[in-house]
Amino acid sequence: MSGYAVVDLETTGIHPGRHERIAEVAVVHVSPSGVITGTWETLVNPGRDLGPQRIHGIRAAEILHAPTFEQIAGELAALLQGRVVVAHNLRFDAGFLAAEYLRCGYRVPIAVEHGLCTMGLAHHYLPGSGRSLADCCAAFGITIANAHRASADAVAAAELLIGYLGLDPHATHWIEVIMRAAALGWPLMAPSSTAWLPREQARRPERHFLTRLVERLPDPGLPDQHGAYLAMLDQALLDRHLSLTEADGLVAVAAELDMGRSAAQELHAYYVRQLAQAAWADGVITGTEHSDLLSVGALLGIGGDEIDRLLAQARPMPGRTVKAAYPAGLGGFALSPGDLVVFTGEMSRLRSEWEQDAAEAGLVPHPAITKKVALLVAADPDSLSGKARKARDYGIPVVTEDGFARMLAQYQRSVTAQSGGLGCAVRR
Numbered sequence: 001m002s003g004y005a006v007v008d009l010e011t012t013g014i015h016p017g018r019h020e021r022i023a024e025v026a027v028v029h030v031s032p033s034g035v036i037t038g039t040w041e042t043l044v045n046p047g048r049d050l051g052p053q054r055i056h057g058i059r060a061a062e063i064l065h066a067p068t069f070e071q072i073a074g075e076l077a078a079l080l081q082g083r084v085v086v087a088h089n090l091r092f093d094a095g096f097l098a099a100e101y102l103r104c105g106y107r108v109p110i111a112v113e114h115g116l117c118t119m120g121l122a123h124h125y126l127p128g129s130g131r132s133l134a135d136c137c138a139a140f141g142i143t144i145a146n147a148h149r150a151s152a153d154a155v156a157a158a159e160l161l162i163g164y165l166g167l168d169p170h171a172t173h174w175i176e177v178i179m180r181a182a183a184l185g186w187p188l189m190a191p192s193s194t195a196w197l198p199r200e201q202a203r204r205p206e207r208h209f210l211t212r213l214v215e216r217l218p219d220p221g222l223p224d225q226h227g228a229y230l231a232m233l234d235q236a237l238l239d240r241h242l243s244l245t246e247a248d249g250l251v252a253v254a255a256e257l258d259m260g261r262s263a264a265q266e267l268h269a270y271y272v273r274q275l276a277q278a279a280w281a282d283g284v285i286t287g288t289e290h291s292d293l294l295s296v297g298a299l300l301g302i303g304g305d306e307i308d309r310l311l312a313q314a315r316p317m318p319g320r321t322v323k324a325a326y327p328a329g330l331g332g333f334a335l336s337p338g339d340l341v342v343f344t345g346e347m348s349r350l351r352s353e354w355e356q357d358a359a360e361a362g363l364v365p366h367p368a369i370t371k372k373v374a375l376l377v378a379a380d381p382d383s384l385s386g387k388a389r390k391a392r393d394y395g396i397p398v399v400t401e402d403g404f405a406r407m408l409a410q411y412q413r414s415v416t417a418q419s420g421g422l423g424c425a426v427r428r
Contacts, residue, residue, distance in 0.1 A: 002182060003037075004030040004116070005083035006161060008154035009093050010058060012051035016099035021046030022069055023058050024199070026150035027079045028158040030086075032178055034165040036158055040079060041151040042196035044069050049385035052346060056148050060382035061244040062202040069100045071194040077101075077108065077186060084181040085110055088133045088157045090117035109184040116177060118160045125164050136160055149199065209247035210301050213254050213261040226267055229253050233271060235395075238333050239403020240292070242299045243381040245392070268300040269310060276314035285311060333397060335374065335411045337362035342369055344387040345379025347401055354401070361412055369396065377404040 006028040013020030026041035043058065043066040050058055087093035094110045101108045122129060122136050129139050137144055137156050140163040146152040165174065232253050236246035254264055275296065279289040290311075297307040341363050343351050354377065355365035366373055369390040376391040376398045383398075391398050399407065 002082045003032045003084070003178065004086050004158075004161060005080045006030060006086040006154050006158040007080070007093055007097070008087060008150045008157060009096055010056040010148065010150050011096055012046050012048060014092070016096045019048070020051070020096075021048060022096055022100055023050055023056065023063060024150040025072070025076065026154035027076070028154045029079070029083070030158050030161060032174070034162040034169075036155075036162075039151065039155065040196065041154070041198050042067060042072060043199060043202055044072065045384075047384060049345060049383050049388070050380070053380065054346065058199075060380040060384060061206075062199065063384075064244055064248070064382055066197045066202065067192075067194045070104050071192045072196060073101060073104050073106070074189040074191040075196070077106075077189050078191065080108075080110070081186045082182050082184075084177050085115035086118060086157065086161055087115070088118045088136070088153070088160070090115050090120070106187045106189065108186060114181065114184060116161070118157050118164070121164055125167055133157060133160070139163075151198070206244060206247070208301050209242075209251050210261055210264055212251050213259065213264055226257055226259060226263070229257060229259065229264070229267055230271060233267070235333065235397050237296060237299060238397050239381075239399035239407065240295050240299070241381060241400050241403055243398075245382045245398075265301070268302060269306075272296060272300070272302060272307065272310050273314050276311045279311075280314055280316055283316070335363065335407065337415070338364060339374035340364050340366040340370075340372055341375045341377060341404075342366050342373050342387060342391070343377045344385050345383055347379045349401070354404075357408060361408055362415065363411075369394065375399060375404070375407075377401060 008026050009022050010024035011020055011022050022044050023046050024041070024043050026039070028036060029038040031037050043063050045063045045066045045068050047068065050056070050060060050063070053059065085094065085097075091112050094112055094115065097110045098108060101110070118136065119131050119133075122131055126136055126139050129135055133153060133156060134144060134147065137160055140160065142156055142159045142163070144152055144156045168174075229250065232246075232250055236242055236250065250264075254260075259267075272293065275293060276285075279285055279293065293307050293311065294304055297303065302310075341358050343354055343365065347354065358365050369376065369387050371394050373391070373394075373396055376387060376396055377400075378385075378388055378398050379401065381398055381400050388398055
């Protein structure tokens with residue numbers, strides 16, 4: 001007899017029939033006698049935004065390279081087949097699993113009537129106790145190390161099941177449910193070679209995107225030949241945050257242009273020199289400007305000493321006037337009064353507050369992405385929401401809340417400095 005497969009899921013919402021998806025799955029095998037014999041877990045790329053990230057704690061950057069449910073469906077089925085599927089609130093987990101498999105073209109025997117619900121069993125084994133996983137586990141002295149993480153909750157539910165087994169080891173219903181599960185027919189599914197991605201692995205420090213470029217000889221005439229890379233770099237650094245999506249984009253553009261690591265490093269130095277030249281336009285480098293250049297350097301793999309050297313190179317000769325124009329060859333994103341700004345995701349502030357700030361500054365909050373939108377502000381810049389995907393398709397910058405706050409403050413200063421405050425644009 002195979003025994004039990006205790007599962008737990010983290011999802012983008014609570015209704016599988018309303019396009020919500022699984023974002024993490026964990027499975028714990030428990031023998032018929034009540035011994036944990038194996039654990040498995042993976043993040044799952046849901047192909048959409050992650051919903052209430054404050055609850056499950058999964059960041060979009062962590063699931064960008066995670067397998068889709070379709071890619072893990074075969075291996076997951078092998079872990080569940082022939083076993084009693086157990087969950088705390090089985091109706092919820094079974095509903096999501098059945099819906100995901102149906103999207104893959106399979107009807108699987110995962111339902112409340114085929115498995116066990118540790119929450120439901122509490123009515124019999126823990127009368128008077130609360131029904132949450134934490135309440136039921138507390139009755140047995142079980143500690144949940146990281147609540148709302150699939151692996152932690154699955155292990156806790158498995159230990160809870162083992163507690164129930166210990167209270168009533170000779171009950172015939174344990175054997176009966178195992179025999180029924182063993183007889184259930186599962187569709188044949190081919191296993192996938194796609195590796196599962198646990199949270200720890202997804203949260204390992206990401207290699208700097210430069211290290212993902214191959215070494216090639218330096219390429220002379222870089223600014224003219226690689227304007228596409230510079231343009232993407234300029235947009236990516238707009239909010240002084242380099243998301244994983246943006247880093248992947250830079251690597252892809254470099255590959256398309258047959259650029260190596262040395263060429264990219266030269267372009268980064270060129271980019272910083274242009275920013276330094278713009279900063280020297282008034283003859284002074286303020287502390288804020290210096291800090292900004294250091295932050296750009298850190299994102300591009302350029303150390304502080306090198307930033308200071310590039311600043312010294314860009315310093316104008318005494319008596320020479322430098323125009324305050326934005327660096328030639330770079331796009332120079334500009335916000336102007338009346339620009340449409342869209343917000344997406346569960347933000348640190350109420351979205352209505354951000355929209356009010358934008359409106360008071362003369363920008364126009366907009367509910368949807370169109371080609372006329374100037375900027376998308378995202379709670380998570382790697383978001384896979386429909387708005388974020390459409391913005392990237394249109395080449396619309398996607399910035400963080402902090403980045404937008406900085407841009408908005410600079411924009412307002414620029415508007416104030418302009419006579420009448422109309423028709424102006426703010427440069428970074």
